[in-house]
Amino acid sequence: MKNKCDVIKDLLQSKQISFPKEEVLVFAPSNIALVKYWGKRDTELNLPQTSSLSVTIPKKGANTRLKLIDAEQDHIILNGEALDAKHPFAIKAADYLTLFRPITKRFYQVNSDSNIPIAAGLASSASGFAALVMALNELHQWQLGLEEQSILARMGSGSACRSFWPGFVEWHKGQNDDGMDSHGEPFNVPWPDLCLGVSLVSEQIKPVSSRDGMNRTTQTSPFYPAWPNKVEQDLENIKQAIYDKNFHRFGQVVESNALAMHATMMSAWPPILYWLPETVEHMHRVWQLRQQGIGIYFTQDAGPNLKFLFMKQQIGDIQKQFPMLEVVALFSKQ
Amino acid sequence: MKNKCDVIKDLLQSKQISFPKEEVLVFAPSNIALVKYWGKRDTELNLPQTSSLSVTIPKKGANTRLKLIDAEQDHIILNGEALDAKHPFAIKAADYLTLFRPITKRFYQVNSDSNIPIAAGLASSASGFAALVMALNELHQWQLGLEEQSILARMGSGSACRSFWPGFVEWHKGQNDDGMDSHGEPFNVPWPDLCLGVSLVSEQIKPVSSRDGMNRTTQTSPFYPAWPNKVEQDLENIKQAIYDKNFHRFGQVVESNALAMHATMMSAWPPILYWLPETVEHMHRVWQLRQQGIGIYFTQDAGPNLKFLFMKQQIGDIQKQFPMLEVVALFSKQ
Numbered sequence: 001m002k003n004k005c006d007v008i009k010d011l012l013q014s015k016q017i018s019f020p021k022e023e024v025l026v027f028a029p030s031n032i033a034l035v036k037y038w039g040k041r042d043t044e045l046n047l048p049q050t051s052s053l054s055v056t057i058p059k060k061g062a063n064t065r066l067k068l069i070d071a072e073q074d075h076i077i078l079n080g081e082a083l084d085a086k087h088p089f090a091i092k093a094a095d096y097l098t099l100f101r102p103i104t105k106r107f108y109q110v111n112s113d114s115n116i117p118i119a120a121g122l123a124s125s126a127s128g129f130a131a132l133v134m135a136l137n138e139l140h141q142w143q144l145g146l147e148e149q150s151i152l153a154r155m156g157s158g159s160a161c162r163s164f165w166p167g168f169v170e171w172h173k174g175q176n177d178d179g180m181d182s183h184g185e186p187f188n189v190p191w192p193d194l195c196l197g198v199s200l201v202s203e204q205i206k207p208v209s210s211r212d213g214m215n216r217t218t219q220t221s222p223f224y225p226a227w228p229n230k231v232e233q234d235l236e237n238i239k240q241a242i243y244d245k246n247f248h249r250f251g252q253v254v255e256s257n258a259l260a261m262h263a264t265m266m267s268a269w270p271p272i273l274y275w276l277p278e279t280v281e282h283m284h285r286v287w288q289l290r291q292q293g294i295g296i297y298f299t300q301d302a303g304p305n306l307k308f309l310f311m312k313q314q315i316g317d318i319q320k321q322f323p324m325l326e327v328v329a330l331f332s333k334q
Numbered sequence: 335m336k337n338k339c340d341v342i343k344d345l346l347q348s349k350q351i352s353f354p355k356e357e358v359l360v361f362a363p364s365n366i367a368l369v370k371y372w373g374k375r376d377t378e379l380n381l382p383q384t385s386s387l388s389v390t391i392p393k394k395g396a397n398t399r400l401k402l403i404d405a406e407q408d409h410i411i412l413n414g415e416a417l418d419a420k421h422p423f424a425i426k427a428a429d430y431l432t433l434f435r436p437i438t439k440r441f442y443q444v445n446s447d448s449n450i451p452i453a454a455g456l457a458s459s460a461s462g463f464a465a466l467v468m469a470l471n472e473l474h475q476w477q478l479g480l481e482e483q484s485i486l487a488r489m490g491s492g493s494a495c496r497s498f499w500p501g502f503v504e505w506h507k508g509q510n511d512d513g514m515d516s517h518g519e520p521f522n523v524p525w526p527d528l529c530l531g532v533s534l535v536s537e538q539i540k541p542v543s544s545r546d547g548m549n550r551t552t553q554t555s556p557f558y559p560a561w562p563n564k565v566e567q568d569l570e571n572i573k574q575a576i577y578d579k580n581f582h583r584f585g586q587v588v589e590s591n592a593l594a595m596h597a598t599m600m601s602a603w604p605p606i607l608y609w610l611p612e613t614v615e616h617m618h619r620v621w622q623l624r625q626q627g628i629g630i631y632f633t634q635d636a637g638p639n640l641k642f643l644f645m646k647q648q649i650g651d652i653q654k655q656f657p658m659l660e661v662v663a664l665f666s667k668q
Binding site: 222223225226227229230252255256259260262263264266267269271273275276277278279280281283284287 | 556557559560561563564586589590593594596597598600601603604605607609610611612613614615617618
């Protein structure tokens with residue numbers, strides 16, 4: 001079995017190692033899974049039990065500045081704050097950079113600004129790790145392809161492997177033990193009027209990390225064994241709905257997939273519930289809107305915030321119910 | 335296949351039919367399922383997919399006065415209010431009495447006082463139908479045994495078949511097509527200090543009836559196929575925990591069974607969520623108490639209210655967090 005360092009060596013061995021740049025600045029967007037990733041077939045390499053499908057959020061994500069430093073350890077700066085080496089995010093970033101050390105032999109300053117709340121189920125780690133990989137690739141001028149970068153990012157945080165393309169992206173679970181076939185791929189069917197709305201319920205750090213939540217769910221939920229089959233059907237249905245521009249079918253898959261994922265969590269022991277009272281209130285408001293004939297569906301990740309999906313034409317009606325809603329046009333051309 | 339009327343005829347044919355009394359007054363308690371009934375194998379006779387186990391709530395339930403009247407239809411009075419014949423509860427009660435009409439040939443006045451909120455997931459229909467059967471049996475002096483009455487009540491409302499005994503009661507799912515082996519049976523292991531707490535979140539009528547919720551769940555939830563096996567294991571474990579007086583094991587089964595039932599509902603389509611924001615708030619409060627070392631677990635039926643289970647010794651600590659809590663000693667001797 002290969003470990004992460006082996007995979008990195010394999011990926012980089014054919015690359016021409018030129019002089020690194022002094023400093024680079026990259027941006028990686030966040031992405032929201034519409035058919036979720038929940039559960040690993042390999043915890044070392046972050047290989048998933050199922051494929052998944054996301055949509056990239058334009059302009060929301062991480063701006064990361066990376067430079068080489070003469071120091072005995074990496075320096076991590078997050079949203080302007082220099083983190084103590086024992087801060088959980090500093091540990092995660094440094095552990096990840098350490099995987100590259102056998103090749104790069106150097107320490108880094110990572111200065112990352114995220115314009116989304118950290119660890120509130122808005123996939124901040126996806127954009128964070130995607131940006132870190134993009135930055136490493138540029139700094140060292142490895143000229144890795146996007147799929148290769150996707151594989152590297154996956155080993156930092158699974159969902160990060162979907163942040164390398166705009167629009168819909170499918171992460172193929174892959175078959176291989178080394179995960180070289182487990183990476184993102186764009187699903188190139190744009191949907192010009194599709195919008196995402198985020199209504200922040202809480203920016204609290206989540207009480208159970210996704211990683212721990214997944215492991216507990218796969219180990220203890222009596223419903224987890226039925227999850228992979230559910231995902232497979234949902235993937236088929238959502239792709240068809242996207243081709244057909246059938247928004248209600250699309251929304252049904254998205255919402256039912258998210259609720260089913262949370263159902264596997266709450267049937268784990270101890271139960272995992274990322275919901276807050278406001279989460280439930282927002283769900284009921286969404287269902288009320290639907291009863292009024294307004295096309296809105298929600299999804300929810302490992303945090304209390306709901307994300308809404310709707311067509312541009314409905315923005316006005318929806319903002320009446322959710323005045324604080326931040327709306328993102330997912331396929332805006334600029 | 336037998337229908338309800340056939341079963342009633344079978345049960346009553348061997349009974350000596352004497353003159354009915356003029357009027358009777360009975361009380362039937364409510365019961366709370368600790369391992370839940372969710373899903374039917376036969377919708378005509380209310381035969382369940384799984385066995386279940388409840389605890390009877392002393393003194394909470396229905397006081398029902400039944401008398402024969404000279405009229406062309408049944409008169410239903412609920413909590414002092416004469417119901418219109420089109421009221422859903424009047425329809426339910428009259429439909430049920432109609433099943434007996436081929437034998438009794440008479441109409442009734444049913445005057446039922448419930449000291450628990452109606453249809454808020456506190457099993458009001460369980461005590462209502464159990465009381466109605468007890469009253470019919472007494473009025474007509476059929477001298478049916480408790481198991482026979484349990485079978486009759488089950489055909490009105492499944493969970494009513496568990497309301498004929500104090501303490502823990504198991505409802506055997508049975509094997510027979512006519513359901514003559516599907517009735518309650520006392521599980522005679524008392525637990526003197528066990529308490530139930532009810533904290534009312536809402537007395538609203540639930541938006542989806544248990545009957546409709548069950549049917550939608552069995553038909554559309556991808557997790558429902560795993561539910562019967564979960565229940566079977568939970569039944570085995572809870573009985574062992576009751577024998578052993580192992581409160582934490584007991585509580586774990588109770589809470590995980592309830593959450594798993596709700597997980598099957600929310601993964602149905604359209605999703606079924608009996609939760610309100612306060613439901614989630616109360617869950618988090620329960621988990622906080624447990625983190626402080628206080629033994630409290632919850633269960634939840636097809637409504638927003640949680641019911642807590644704890645030992646008498648913890649009442650003080652728990653009432654600090656839930657000042658409005660109504661506490662019932664489940665095995666109190668009087």
